[in-house]
Each structure stands twice: as structure tokens, then as C-alpha cells.
Amino acid sequence: MSHLTPVLTTSPTLAPDPCPEQVAQLEQRLAGYLPPEQVAQVRRAYRLGAAAHDGQTRKSGEAYITHPVAVAGILADLGMDAETLCAAILHDVLEDTPIARERIAEDFGEAVAELVDGVTKLDRIRFRDRQEAAAESFRKMLMAMARDLRVILIKLADRLHNMRTLDSMAPDARRRIARETLDIYAPIAQRLGMNRFKSELQDLGFRALHPNRYRIISRRIQSQPVLRRESMARIEAAIAQKLTHEGLTHRLVGRVKSPYSIYQKMESEHKSFDQVMDVFGFRVVVGSVMQCYHALGAVHSLYKPLDARFRDFIAIPKANGYQSLHTLLFSPFGSPIEVQIRTDEMDLVAERGIAAHWLYKKAGVATNSAQTRAHAWLSGLLESQQAAGSSLEFLDNVKVDLFPDEVYLFSPKGDILSLPRNATVLDYAYAVHTDVGDHAVAARVDKKLVPLRTRLQSGQTVEIITAPSATPNPSWLEWVVSGRARTAVRHFLKHLQHEDAIELGHRMLDRALEALDNSLDRVPPARLEAYLADNRLRRLEDLLSEIALGNRMAQTVAQALSRDADAADADPALPAAVASAEKILVTGAERGVLSFANCCHPIPGDEIMGFLSSGKGIVVHRLECPNVPELRKSPERWVPIAWDREVQGDYRAGLRVEVENKPGVLAQVAAAIAEAHSNIDNVEYQERDLRMAVMHFSIEVKHRKHLADVIRRVRRLGVVVGVQRL
Incomplete structure (x- = not known):
């Protein structure tokens, strides 16, 4: 097969080829697993990308096209298909060049255009700040991921190459990109089972964020004492001999911790470097699942296992599809031995995650499982983003779900659900279904009755008890830890708050209008429409909600709606008139727009007054509260209120x-x-x-x-x- 370089350099639309060696290496890799016509398609994508980016350079001074080609090279190592490789080479053309989406769809098909569009950032839209722009870009990317998982593979490869070449960026940009990588992209790679990507992203992010710490730890790893190296070699030889004696064909690999994982463990467990490194790690790869358990028995007969440190992720895989047996053994040298045992296919999935589907064409249950689990996770994210109030809120929820530690729980029918560490019964209820969570009242955990805030542990069986009349309340936000549960509770409460705000705002505006011998029905529709338009409110309900939340004064609105259009000055007698108006009766159930002051704790039966606090609505105080004299200095914010006859609750x-x-x-x-x-x-x-x-x-x-x-x-x-x- 001919190289890309001669064809491209003779193209009349291109300047001299900016990266001939890089392109030749890419084509060589593709020739190993793609048919010639698909390699030609990638060649055409390069031709278009190089022409589009002609004259553009990276911060390092290299031609810009070298970056997309490098991204395609990373994906070629994963054995990705031609559509993905074309999209990788073209992933920045929509953002940085005049090339239109229609051109990509016409030349390479709708699938490639969709992939490129999914990866493209939203920098052409104006946002309030960089944080919101990044959150909205991330939100769009995840929605595209849900349609096609290849979007995130391109994005991760893009981020990986950017991290490899981060040194050319300014210090502030380096730190910002490194923090984003550690907070978002490395956890996504882990969530999708792509441990190889995750480890390199973490180490590169750690190096950019804390260069001195990275340098010191790396140096310590490389200069391990001779005694440790000898001990590790002797243990490896003993395990290999035992497995061979048992007739097990195997691959045995010694594992060395990465700088970031060492740093993380030192930070979280408050350990010294020597304490963290005082663990020997080995991975045993065998041919079948039965051989995994056979190998486990062999190593347990060689060295005694540490009680309560055995984990069977083959029988119960992790949420990202990861499968392996984990055990911790006592060594004759006084240091623990970590051993992971898995099949070749499990090892492939552990390193490549969802990407193993494309690399390992004869995929079995494990690779399909990784794909299925990834799609299930993304479906949950789609539900979350539809209910989230903003991109930033959605991003916060996703961050929660990206924590690697999980608990595994059983339904009464034996189904397995995975939830973040410290998950409660309420998180489990929302994981089953949003309606189950909204109406949950209690649960049975291992057949014992427990409250909703109970924290769950792996292996427990959970049954949710519901009641049709039950609804979420604000305290639930303090109990839940999963993004799905948090989003569902917030969505329900926002809906209720809006309804309650409209109702309370209506009552407040009615009272203010009554004090002026007017009513909402008597306000001319044209005047009401003009007031809404002048204040950039879409409808009357928005105005009523603003009044209840304290963002607008009911008496000011009433005055504006009651006076003639040419009247400009406020009526100085208005506060007194409003104060003498009939009191608004409250039940205490006006969620989100009515709160009770912590300084005096009013309860039904007390003489009370309301004080409008911007954004919070009415704050209720007892009339004998010591803070009332200070509140009287702002009479325009007084709200005459009293308890309704029917008041319930604690x-x-x-x-x-x-x-x-x-x-x-x-x-x-x-x-x-x-x-x-x-x-x-x-x-x-x-x-x-x-x-x-x-x-x-x-x-x-x-x-x-x-x-x-x-x-x-x-x-x-x-x-x-x-x-x-x-």
C-alpha cells in the first residue's frame, strides 16, 4: 500500500505536506487492520484537514494539522474504524476553519459529520464566563456521546495529546487544563473502563498541576532500593513456579504504582512514601474464568490471604464493566502482596474499556457488557441533563457520579445496582426509578426496616416502601449523594416552589392592590402587558413568582399597575396603607418561598410578621423577636401575615x-x-x-x-x- 505522503504533497490544494513522517506512520498502522478503500478515506480526510488548517500553528510552533493526526494515531492504536479516524482528523475544522458541517457530511457521510459536531466546542456562543462555557460544552459532548460512544473516544484522545504537549501553554492555562483533566476527563476514562487512558491523563495532570511533587515521587520510584527489587523478583518467581506446577498457562506481570496513585494514597490515607510503596503488586492473566479461580487457590496456598481483603469483580463486575479477582496476601518479606487475576479478554477490557469493542473483534460477554453499561450510564446522564436547571448544575451532578468508589446492592429479585460510595436508601430508590424515589417513605435493608437516610454497604438487599401521598422535601438534598437522585429532588422542589410562589405572589399582589382600592381584574390588560414587557417578564406567573421570592415589592408593583401612565412618583403613604391591609394567611407549607427565622423560631399560634428577603421570599419572625426593631427600619419589606386555621407539620x-x-x-x-x-x-x-x-x-x-x-x-x-x- 502506498503512503499518504506522495499523494498529498502532489495535491494542488495543499501547501507542502507539514508532517510527512507522522502521516506515513499513521498509514502504516492503518494498513494492518483496515482495507485499502478505508485507508483512502482517511487519506482524503487528512487532505481536507491539512488544507483547512493551512497556515495555522500550535503554541509550540508546529503546524496545527500535526495535532489532529496525532489524535488519529492514538485512536489507531485502539483499532478504531475509519469513520472515527476521519472525524478525529477533522475534529477542529468546524471550530477553527471556514469548513461547514454540510461539506463534511457530503464528502464523508452523516456519521462523520455527527462525530465532528459532537466533539466541537461551543466557543461561538456567548456565555457569562469561561466556567459556564466549559460546562455547556461538556453537556453537549455528553449528549453526543449518548448517540455515539465514539465521540468520547475522540475527545479523550484529543485531551490526551493536548496533555502530552501541555508544556508550551502559559502557566495559568496549564493549571486550568490540568485541573479539568483530573476532575472530569480522567474520571470519565475510568468510568468507561479505559484504565490506560485514565492513568496517563492522571499522571500528566498531576505533573502539570504539581510539578515539584511529581518530580520527587517519580525520582523515588526510579531509585527503589536493591532489597525491594530482589524481594519482588523472588516473589514473582515463586508465584510463576506455583502456577506452572498447577498446569496453568499464564502471563505474570509485576505492577508498579503510578506517581499520581502514590500521591493520592499519601494524601487520602496520610501515609509516607515508604508506607505506600511497601506493597508488591502482580497481575496474573490466564485463559478462562475457571482458571482464574484455580489461580486464586494456587496463590492462596502459596501465601496466606489477608482477611476481608478479597474482592470478586468477576461475579459482580464494576459499573464500568471491569472484571478481575483481587486478593491481598502476606509475603515472607513482611510486605503485603496485591494480586489481580483475570482472563485475556478481561485484561483487554480493563485497559481499553469500551474501546476494546473495536480492537477485539471476537468480543465476548465482557466487551459487550462494557458497551451496555456505558450506554446505561449515558442514558442516566441524559435524564439528569434534562432535569438540571443549568449546565453548571448538570456538571456538578456528573462529577458526583464520576467518583470511582462504588457500593453494589441487590434488589429483592436479585438484580445488581451500583451506586457511589456513601449512597443512601434514597439514592437506591431513585436508581430504581424516579417515581419510586419521589414516593419513597422507608425501606427494608436485609429485611430490617430502616429510614430513607440510611447509608448502604455492598452486598445488602434493599426493598423500597412507597406511599402515593409521599413527596420529596428539601432535607432530602442533604441525604442523597448520586447525581441522578440530586437532580430528581431538585427538579421536583423547583416545580413545587414555582407553583407555591405563584400562589403566594398572587395573594400578596391582591392585598397590595386592595390597599389602593384596586384589584388585578380591574387592571387594564394593556397596562399589565406593558408592565411585563418593560420589566422583561414573559407572563403574569413570572411576575407573581418574583413578588413571592422578594425580588419585587408587591406594593411597588401594585402602585405601578394602579397609577396613571404619566404618574412617576411613589405614594409616600403606601407602606402604611399596605400595613393596614388584610393579613395574608399562611399554612407554613409554602415550600421555597416561606422560611422561618432561626433567631426566634416562630410556631403556629405565635403573633408573626413577614419580612421580604430578596431571593428567599418571606422570612417569618415572631413579633417579640429581638430583631424586629431593626426590621422595622425597612417598612417597604414588611408583609402582614398570620397563621391560617388549618396548619400542619412540625x-x-x-x-x-x-x-x-x-x-x-x-x-x-x-x-x-x-x-x-x-x-x-x-x-x-x-x-x-x-x-x-x-x-x-x-x-x-x-x-x-x-x-x-x-x-x-x-x-x-x-x-x-x-x-x-x-
Whole structure:
């Protein structure tokens, strides 16, 4: 097969070939697994890309086309198809050259155009800042990934080559790109099972972010003591001899930790370099699954295993499709031995992840499984991005799901679900289905009844208990750790908040208009439309929501809607008129637009006032709150409110309890509060000496009568000297 270079350099549309050796090497690799007509297609892509990028250079001074060709070379090592290679060579032409998408589709097909479009950044759209632009670009890329997994393979190869050539960038750009690589791209590579990519991205990112630390650790790795090298060689020989004696054809490889993994372990486990390196690592690759377990028995008979450190990822694969047996053994030299045992196919999937599908044409269950799991993960991301309020929120949710540590759980039917570390019952419920999560009330974990906030551990069987009337509440955001659950809860609460805000804003505007002898029905439609247009509001519901959230004053809006069009000055008597208006009745259930001040903890039955806080809505205070005199200095933000007749729910109240300092006194007070059917949120000692102690309780009550009952029961205790509400 002829090289690309002669054909390209004779093309009338091109200047002299900028990278003949690089292109020749690429073609040589492609000739090993692609038919001639597909190599010719890649050649045409190079011809177009080189012409489009003619005259453009990288920061290093090289011709720009050298970068896309290098990306294609990385993908050729993975055995990727011709469409992917064409898209890799053309991946920057839409962004950096006048070439249109239609030209790519016409010359190379719609699939290639779709891949190029999926990788292209959104730099032509204006964003508020670089962070939002990066988040939106990432969001678009993941949506393209869901349609075709090859998009992320091109993007990872692109990022890998950029990281290899990062030295030519300015220091600030180096650090920013390195941080993004460690936070996003290396975890994505790991999530897709591409450990080879992940390891190099992590080490390159670590080197760019902390060059001195990287240099010191790398130097220490290279200068390992002779004793360690000898010990490792003797252990490797002993394992090889044992496996051969058992009749197992195998490949045995000693594993050396990467600089980044060593640094991470030193940081997270607070260990010294010598403590981290004091572990010998080996990988055993055999021919079949049964031979994996045979090899496990062989190494366990050679060296004793460490209890509770055996993991079977063959029977229960990781979420990214990774399969292997992991065991930790005692060595005769006093250092632990990490051994991983897997088949050739599992080893391929562990190194290449989803890319193994293209490289290993005779793929079995493992490679197909990696593809299926990747698609399932991306489908979940698509759900998340549809519900997320912004690109930044979506990116935060994805970051949570990219944590490598996972727990593996069983459904009552035996299905396996994987969730991030520290996942709760609520995360599991949303992993089953959004509707299950929204209506969850409790769960049975290993047949024991537990609350929704219970943290789960690998191997547990979880059954969710639901109720049609149950709905999410804001406290759930403190319990969930998975991006899917967080997005679902936020979406539900935002929807409720908007509905509640419209309703409350309507009541507030009605009261303000009544104080001016007007009503919303009597406001001329033309005036209302003009007001909405002047304030860039799409509809009346948006205005009502803004009023409830404290972003606009109801009395100011009422005045604008009531006065003549040529009136310009505000009515100085307005606050007094509004203050004398009929009070707005609240139930306490106005989620997201009504909150209760922590300084006075109002409860149903208290005389209350509302204070509009921008973005938060109405903050409710007791009239006897010590902060009220200060709030009176802003009368335009007062909201006359009172409790409705039908008020439900639990409300926080504070108690100051003075007691004799005796053993068991806290238990007695807590028991009295529980007998009054009140929950204790928090308790702390404020003062304490030999005779007396003062405790502050934060409790939940339904109304003033309930609080009075709690105080009465506590006061009856013989050890209690005094009780008062805070």
C-alpha cells in the first residue's frame, strides 16, 4: 500500500505536506487492520484537514494539522474504524476553519459529520464566563456521546495529546487544563473502563498541576532500593513456579504504582512514601474464568490471604464493566502482596474499556457488557441533563457520579445496582426509578426496616416502601449523594416552589392592590402587558413568582399597575396603607418561598410578621423577636401575615432547661420531651458546674399548645429548676 505522503504533497490544494513522517506512520498502522478503500478515506480526510488548517500553528510552533493526526494515531492504536479516524482528523475544522458541517457530511457521510459536531466546542456562543462555557460544552459532548460512544473516544484522545504537549501553554492555562483533566476527563476514562487512558491523563495532570511533587515521587520510584527489587523478583518467581506446577498457562506481570496513585494514597490515607510503596503488586492473566479461580487457590496456598481483603469483580463486575479477582496476601518479606487475576479478554477490557469493542473483534460477554453499561450510564446522564436547571448544575451532578468508589446492592429479585460510595436508601430508590424515589417513605435493608437516610454497604438487599401521598422535601438534598437522585429532588422542589410562589405572589399582589382600592381584574390588560414587557417578564406567573421570592415589592408593583401612565412618583403613604391591609394567611407549607427565622423560631399560634428577603421570599419572625426593631427600619419589606386555621407539620422551637447536675438528668429530660410526642433535633450543654447545668434543646412541635405541653412535662421533673422558651 502506498503512503499518504506522495499523494498529498502532489495535491494542488495543499501547501507542502507539514508532517510527512507522522502521516506515513499513521498509514502504516492503518494498513494492518483496515482495507485499502478505508485507508483512502482517511487519506482524503487528512487532505481536507491539512488544507483547512493551512497556515495555522500550535503554541509550540508546529503546524496545527500535526495535532489532529496525532489524535488519529492514538485512536489507531485502539483499532478504531475509519469513520472515527476521519472525524478525529477533522475534529477542529468546524471550530477553527471556514469548513461547514454540510461539506463534511457530503464528502464523508452523516456519521462523520455527527462525530465532528459532537466533539466541537461551543466557543461561538456567548456565555457569562469561561466556567459556564466549559460546562455547556461538556453537556453537549455528553449528549453526543449518548448517540455515539465514539465521540468520547475522540475527545479523550484529543485531551490526551493536548496533555502530552501541555508544556508550551502559559502557566495559568496549564493549571486550568490540568485541573479539568483530573476532575472530569480522567474520571470519565475510568468510568468507561479505559484504565490506560485514565492513568496517563492522571499522571500528566498531576505533573502539570504539581510539578515539584511529581518530580520527587517519580525520582523515588526510579531509585527503589536493591532489597525491594530482589524481594519482588523472588516473589514473582515463586508465584510463576506455583502456577506452572498447577498446569496453568499464564502471563505474570509485576505492577508498579503510578506517581499520581502514590500521591493520592499519601494524601487520602496520610501515609509516607515508604508506607505506600511497601506493597508488591502482580497481575496474573490466564485463559478462562475457571482458571482464574484455580489461580486464586494456587496463590492462596502459596501465601496466606489477608482477611476481608478479597474482592470478586468477576461475579459482580464494576459499573464500568471491569472484571478481575483481587486478593491481598502476606509475603515472607513482611510486605503485603496485591494480586489481580483475570482472563485475556478481561485484561483487554480493563485497559481499553469500551474501546476494546473495536480492537477485539471476537468480543465476548465482557466487551459487550462494557458497551451496555456505558450506554446505561449515558442514558442516566441524559435524564439528569434534562432535569438540571443549568449546565453548571448538570456538571456538578456528573462529577458526583464520576467518583470511582462504588457500593453494589441487590434488589429483592436479585438484580445488581451500583451506586457511589456513601449512597443512601434514597439514592437506591431513585436508581430504581424516579417515581419510586419521589414516593419513597422507608425501606427494608436485609429485611430490617430502616429510614430513607440510611447509608448502604455492598452486598445488602434493599426493598423500597412507597406511599402515593409521599413527596420529596428539601432535607432530602442533604441525604442523597448520586447525581441522578440530586437532580430528581431538585427538579421536583423547583416545580413545587414555582407553583407555591405563584400562589403566594398572587395573594400578596391582591392585598397590595386592595390597599389602593384596586384589584388585578380591574387592571387594564394593556397596562399589565406593558408592565411585563418593560420589566422583561414573559407572563403574569413570572411576575407573581418574583413578588413571592422578594425580588419585587408587591406594593411597588401594585402602585405601578394602579397609577396613571404619566404618574412617576411613589405614594409616600403606601407602606402604611399596605400595613393596614388584610393579613395574608399562611399554612407554613409554602415550600421555597416561606422560611422561618432561626433567631426566634416562630410556631403556629405565635403573633408573626413577614419580612421580604430578596431571593428567599418571606422570612417569618415572631413579633417579640429581638430583631424586629431593626426590621422595622425597612417598612417597604414588611408583609402582614398570620397563621391560617388549618396548619400542619412540625416546627422547630428552642428550650432553655436549667437542671441539677446529676447522673441521668439528660435522659430524664429527653424522656419527658418524648412522652409529649416531640422529637429532639439537637441538645447541647451551655453551662455546667458541680451543682447546676443549663441545656439548650432544639425540638419539633406542632403549635403553641403542643409546646406548652412539652414545657409542662419537663417542669414536673424533680431535677428541673426552670424551663423557658428561647
